[in-house]
Amino acid sequence: MLRDADRTPAGLLVTLSWDADTEATGIRDAHFMVVGTLPDHRKRGVATTLLAHALAAAKGQGYDRASLVVDSASPSGASGVFERAGFVPKAPYIRWALEA
Structure with missing residues (x-):
């Protein structure tokens, strides 16, 4: 979590890694699950x-x-x-849903 000078939260980044994926692929991946900036802090480099x-x-x-x-x-x-930040698109992601 990044806080501003007043200690107010400005943004958050949550990283996860799965041992099973590392074992299956041989690649240890830091997956950024959540990257968020609060509205009042956007466009400030958070x-x-x-x-x-x-x-x-x-x-x-x-x-x-x-x-x-x-x-x-x-x-x-x-x-x-x-x-x-250096990320490049690797694969399209399509989410399918069936509304109840």
Whole structure:
């Protein structure tokens, strides 16, 4: 969690890794499950700072890669933040649903 100068939360990044995936693939992946910036703190570099810190920590802890899933149609501009951090699209993701 990143807090501003007043100690108010500004953003959050949650990383998960699954031992079973590492065993199956031989790749230790730091998966960024949640990357979020509170509205009052957007466009101030919060997500960029969180990503830089998380990527450095993952590298320091011996992870082979970092990954995340993002809605490419999101109006938040998240895709651009991730691309600037060095992430590249690897596979399309389609979510199917059947409304009850």
